[in-house]
Amino acid sequence: MREVKRAVSKAADGDWVLYLDGVRSHMNEGLPISSLTIDGKPLRGVPDLVFRERRTNRILIVELKVSEAQLWADGWPNLRAQLWAYSRIDRWANAPEILLAGEVWAPRRPEPLRRRTWLWNTADETLQTENRELFEAYGGAVK
Secondary structure: OHHHHHHHHOOOOOOEEEEEEOOOOOOOOOEEEEEEEEOOEEEEEOOOEEEEEOOOOOEEEEEEEEOOOOOOOOOOHHHHHHHHHHHOOHHHOOOOOEEEEEEEEEOOOOOOEEEEEEEEEOOOHHHHHHHHHHHHHOOEEEO
16 A cells, blocks of 8 residues: 555656655644534544645645445545545645545555546535535534
């Protein structure tokens, strides 16, 4: 799994810079997500990779999974919810746009194989509504 994550982090081109590397970091606490709370306490999270576009300051959050599980056309709901929560991390709350990518890799040797990439934009109202409802259904509060 770490090999896959290292390979992806090297893939940024000149317009995008690696802004946060949750794969190699040693963040024990995670980054605060003040707008998502459970029992009055904010969530914390560490995305695998976060890129920032130089020209626009857009953010791209990439979550990596290694699995041979069945892949659905519209993605895994838990992966989508995880990325949605990461999009609300305080550090990039003022970004002009936040893009989300969920990648699933097959654990193959010697080279891992990317099976699927799903892309979402946090401006998508359906993404926002569905994940807000899901988070609240499980007892969370969204500010």
